[in-house]
Amino acid sequence: ARMSAASLEALRAAHPRAFARPPRERLARAALCLAALAVFAFACWRVAPTMEAFTTGLGKLGFLVRFMLPPSSGGAFLPLLGALGETLAMAFLGTLLAALIALPLGFLGARNALPAPVLRFLFRRGFDTLRGVDSLIWALIFVSAVGMGPFAGVLALAVPDIGIFAKLFSEAIENADRRPVEAVRACGGSRLDEARFGLAPQVLPVMLSHVLYFFESNVRSASILGVVGAGGIGLALSERIRINDWDEAAFIILMILAAVWLIDTVSGRIRRAIIRA
Structure with missing residues (x-):
């Protein structure tokens, strides 16, 4: 009506x-x-770019694509598979290390877990500092500090992820339901008990979902870090590009895409199972 x-x-x-x-x-x-x-x-x-630069670039790109077909391992499939495994190990260890360190930091950066505004402000700005520098810059720093290899890549992935995870974890904690926390407090629980029994059961599934997503993302990042000497499949890719072995470079890119697709599929199913639970 x-x-x-x-x-x-x-x-x-x-x-x-x-x-x-x-x-x-x-x-x-x-x-x-x-x-x-x-x-x-x-x-x-x-x-x-100018139209001339754009068309010239497209022409060169098409020239390179012709050299990439068909992709070829160059008889080095097993060494490339080992390098891919090294990249996956870098991504896994970097993500795990960052998540373990960021878990307590997330509570220290949450308003409902740390009532001291000054300390919370300092922790939050520390998170911003860590995540404000890209992992590629951290890789250059750690390659100079600890030498070339996957250990530098693990540290380069972990340091910015600590800041990102701590921020995401603290926001998840702040958005948690207060009623379980108040119930623990009413039973005489300490602040540690409130975090352990009132907040953690609510936010751990969300945190795990973030960690799984960033593991998949860090596989791509770890592939890039190899270009600056952090080891893994990225180092093999940069070497092929440097000597213009474009068919082998295409094969390595396909290996990276297959690994990312597989991890994304598995982690996506795990995240959906966590959300349904």
């Missing part, structure tokens, strides 16, 4: 913002859209 004029006016009076935004808000939104458009235009002006 059609709403009467009186009912419509009453609804308009009760919820004026649903019918018409204030002029100041409309002006602010228009200014924000114009600013975003200006930033987009500036970015295109500074970054976008």
